[in-house]
Amino acid sequence: MRLLVCVKRVPLTGGKMVLTADEQALETRHLGFTISPHEECGVEEAVRIAEQHGGEVTVLTLGPPEAEEQVRETLAMGAHRGILLESGPDEWDPQGTSAAILDAIRADEAANGAFDLIVFGNESADSGNFQVGVRVAYALGRPVVTGLKGLSVEDGRARCEQEVAGGRDVYLVALPAVVSVLEGINLPRYPSVPAKLRARQKPIERSAPERPAPRLAKLRLVAPAGHGKQAQILGEGPEAAPAVVEVMRELGVT
Amino acid sequence: MAGVLLLAEHEAGALDELSLQALTLARELAGGETVNALLVGDGGREAAGLLGAYGVASAHVAEDERLAAYAPAAWARCLLDLIERLGPDAVLAAGTNRGNEVLAHVAARLDLPFAANVTELRGGSAGGEAVAAGGIELVRVRWGGSLLEEARLEGAPALLSVAPHALAAASANGAGAPTVEPFSPELEEPDLLVQVAEHVDTVTAGISLAEAKVVVSGGRGVGSADGFAILEELAEQLEAAVGCSRVVTSAGWRPHTDQVGQTGTKVAPDLYIACGISGATQHVAGCKGAKKILAINSDAEAPILASADYAVIGDLTEIVPAITAELRKARSSQ
Numbered sequence: 166m167r168l169l170v171c172v173k174r175v176p177l178t179g180g181k182m183v184l185t186a187d188e189q190a191l192e193t194r195h196l197g198f199t200i201s202p203h204e205e206c207g208v209e210e211a212v213r214i215a216e217q218h219g220g221e222v223t224v225l226t227l228g229p230p231e232a233e234e235q236v237r238e239t240l241a242m243g244a245h246r247g248i249l250l251e252s253g254p255d256e257w258d259p260q261g262t263s264a265a266i267l268d269a270i271r272a273d274e275a276a277n278g279a280f281d282l283i284v285f286g287n288e289s290a291d292s293g294n295f296q297v298g299v300r301v302a303y304a305l306g307r308p309v310v311t312g313l314k315g316l317s318v319e320d321g322r323a324r325c326e327q328e329v330a331g332g333r334d335v336y337l338v339a340l341p342a343v344v345s346v347l348e349g350i351n352l353p354r355y356p357s358v359p360a361k362l363r364a365r366q367k368p369i370e371r372s373a374p375e376r377p378a379p380r381l382a383k384l385r386l387v388a389p390a391g392h393g394k395q396a397q398i399l400g401e402g403p404e405a406a407p408a409v410v411e412v413m414r415e416l417g418v419t
Numbered sequence: 420m421a422g423v424l425l426l427a428e429h430e431a432g433a434l435d436e437l438s439l440q441a442l443t444l445a446r447e448l449a450g451g452e453t454v455n456a457l458l459v460g461d462g463g464r465e466a467a468g469l470l471g472a473y474g475v476a477s478a479h480v481a482e483d484e485r486l487a488a489y490a491p492a493a494w495a496r497c498l499l500d501l502i503e504r505l506g507p508d509a510v511l512a513a514g515t516n517r518g519n520e521v522l523a524h525v526a527a528r529l530d531l532p533f534a535a536n537v538t539e540l541r542g543g544s545a546g547g548e549a550v551a552a553g554g555i556e557l558v559r560v561r562w563g564g565s566l567l568e569e570a571r572l573e574g575a576p577a578l579l580s581v582a583p584h585a586l587a588a589a590s591a592n593g594a595g596a597p598t599v600e601p602f603s604p605e606l607e608e609p610d611l612l613v614q615v616a617e618h619v620d621t622v623t624a625g626i627s628l629a630e631a632k633v634v635v636s637g638g639r640g641v642g643s644a645d646g647f648a649i650l651e652e653l654a655e656q657l658e659a660a661v662g663c664s665r666v667v668t669s670a671g672w673r674p675h676t677d678q679v680g681q682t683g684t685k686v687a688p689d690l691y692i693a694c695g696i697s698g699a700t701q702h703v704a705g706c707k708g709a710k711k712i713l714a715i716n717s718d719a720e721a722p723i724l725a726s727a728d729y730a731v732i733g734d735l736t737e738i739v740p741a742i743t744a745e746l747r748k749a750r751s752s753q
C-alpha cells in the first residue's frame with residue numbers, strides 16, 4: 166500500500182501567545198516547533214497500516230526549509246520518505262495550501278503510482294481551517310471522511326469511525342480514499358534513538374511552489390480579551406484546605 | 420433575491436443551539452435582507468417552523484429518503500441547489516463537525532474560499548454590497564481559541580462558519596412564522612458514496628467531562644497513573660469528572676477521552692481544579708469556559724495562575740488529600 170500523511174510545522178507556544186510587532190505572526194524566537202497532535206496520530210495510524218499490510222508511508226509538508234525537522238521526526242516514527250514544499254515566509258491560505266499539496270500528489274502519483282490512502286489532520290493546529298483535506302479529496306475525485314477516531318483497512322476498503330453523541334458513526338469507503346483524523350485514534354510511539362538515527366538517512370524531496378494571492382487573507386492577529394488574570398492565592402500547602410472548601414461552598418459546588 | 424443562507428442543524432426536529440447562535444451572525448450579515456435556512460433530515464419541517472422567532476423568512480426543507488443518514492457531500496448538494504436557486508450573498512453554518520465539513524465540501528465544489536469559526540464581523544461587512552465589493556472583514560478563531568485573526572474573505576457567495584459560543588442565540592423582534600418550502604435536491608450517486616452506514620451506541624460510565632459541574636484535572640505534576648487516585652477521591656466528594664492534560668495522555672496514564680484542551684474536550688464547569696498543570700495555551704483553550712478555575716501548583720510563577728481565579732501553592736500530593744479530608748469533615752459535622 167502507498168500511504169501519504171500531510172503535516173504542518175507550528176510553533177510550540179507555552180503559557181502565552183506573544184505576537185511580533187507587526188501583528189502578523191507569533192514571536193517564535195524562543196520557541197520550539199512541532200506538528201498538531203492530530204497529525205502526529207495520522208502518522209502513527211499510517212505507519213501501523215503499513216506495518217500490518219506492507220507498504221510505504223510518505224510524509225508531505227508545505228512549510229519553511231526548517232520544516233525538515235518535523236519531517237525527520239515523522240521519519241523517526243516509521244515513515245519512509247518525505248516531501249518538503251518550501252513555502253517562503255508568507256502564510257498560505259487554505260486554497261493555496263490545497264493547490265500546492267494537490268500538485269505535489271499528482272506529480273508523485275505520476276512517478277510512483279496512486280496513494281491508496283491520504284491522511285490529514287482534522288484541522289491544522291494554528292490556522293484551523295477545517296478544509297484542506299476535503300479540497301484535496303475533491304480535486305482528486307476521491308471519497309473523504311473527516312474527524313476519525315477509528316480506522317481500519319481491509320480488502321480495499323476503509324472502515325472509518327467518528328465519535329458522535331451517544332456513540333460512534335461508521336462509514337465504509339472504497340480505496341483510494343482520503344481521511345482526516347483526531348488525536349485519540351491511537352497513542353503515538355516515542356521514536357527510539359536508533360529510529361532517530363535511521364531517519365537521518367531517509368530521503369526528502371524538495372521543491373518550491375509559487376504562492377498564489379490569498380483569498381482568505383490574514384490582516385492581523387489579536388490576542389483574545391480576558392487574558393492575564395491574577396489568581397487569588399488561597400494559601401500554601403495543605404493548611405489552605407479550609408480556605409479552598411470555603412470557596413467551594415461560596416460557588417455552591419460542595 | 421439575495422440575502423443569506425444558513426444550514427440549520429437539528430436533531431429529529433429539535434434545533435441545535437449552535438445553529439441558533441450562528442443565526443445571530445447570519446442576520447447581521449444579511450443587513451436586513453432575507454435570511455434563508457436549509458434543514459436536512461427527519462424532523463426538518465418541525466424544526467423549520469421554529470426558525471421564524473430567530474428571523475428566518477424562508478426555511479427550505481430537503482426531502483429525500485436517501486438523506487435519512489448523514490452524508491456530507493449530499494448535504495453540500497442541498498446547499499449547492501439552493502445557492503443556484505436563491506443566489507445568496509453568503510452561506511453560513513455553525514462551526515460544528517458537520518457544519519465545517521459541509522461548508523468545506525461546498526467550498527471545494529465551487530472553488531471558493533471558506534472561513535471557519537468566525538466570531539464577529541468587522542464594520543461595514545453587512546449586506547450584499549460588502550460581498551460584491553470584494554470581501555467581508557471578519558474575526559476568526561485560531562489555535563482553538565487562544566488567538567484571534569482579523570481576515571478578509573473573498574468570494575460570492577461568502578462561505579463562513581460561526582465559532583461555537585462566540586455569540587448568543589437571540590430571537591428577532593416582530594418576526595412571524597417562516598414560509599416552509601420542501602424541495603427535492605438533485606442528488607447524484609457520488610454524493611452518497613460517503614454516508615453513515617452504521618451507528619454503534621457506547622455506554623459511558625460516570626459523569627461526562629463535557630457536562631460536569633466540577634472537573635478535577637491533573638497534569639504532569641501528578642507524577643504517574645497511580646497518582647490520580649487522590650484526584651479520583653476528591654472528584655468523588657464533589658461528584659466531579661476527572662480530566663487531565665496532554666502530557667498525561669501521551670504518557671498513557673489516562674485515556675484520551677479524559678484530555679482537556681485544544682485537541683481534547685472543551686469543558687465548561689462551575690469549577691475547574693487544575694492540579695499540577697502548567698497552563699499551556701492549548702490546555703487553557705479547553706478549560707477557559709469554566710466559571711472559576713482553581714490552580715494547585717508548586718510553582719508560584721506557573722502560567723496557569725494568569726488564567727486561574729484561585730490558587731494554592733505547594734505539593735498537590737499533600738494539598739489534594741487535605742481538601743478531600745476537609746470536605747469529609749464538613750459533611751460529617753452537618
Ligand SMILES: Cc1cc2nc3c(=O)[nH]c(=O)nc-3n(C[C@H](O)[C@H](O)[C@H](O)COP(=O)(O)OP(=O)(O)OC[C@H]3O[C@@H](n4cnc5c(N)ncnc54)[C@H](O)[C@@H]3O)c2cc1C
Binds near residue numbers: 638667696
Ligand atoms: C497543537 C497542540 C495542541 C495541544 N493540545 C493540548 C490539549 O488538548 N490539552 C493539553 O493539556 N495539552 C495540549 N497540548 C500540549 C501543551 O502544549 C502542553 O505541553 C501540556 O498541556 C503540558 O501539560 P502539563 O501542564 O501537564 O505539563 P507541564 O507543562 O510539564 O506542567 C507540569 C506542572 O506541574 C507542576 N508540578 C510538578 N510537580 C508538582 C507537585 N508535586 N505539586 C503541584 N504541582 C506540581 C509544575 O510546576 C508545572 O507547572 C497541545 C500542544 C500543541 C502543540
Ligand SMILES: Nc1ncnc2c1ncn2[C@@H]1O[C@H](COP(=O)(O)O)[C@@H](O)[C@H]1O
Binds near residue numbers: 203259284288289298
Ligand atoms: N502547510 C501544510 N502542509 C502540509 N499539510 C497541511 C498544511 N496545512 C494544512 N495541512 C493539512 O491539512 C489539515 C487540515 O488543515 P486546515 O484545513 O488548515 O485546518 C492539517 O491537519 C494537515 O494535515
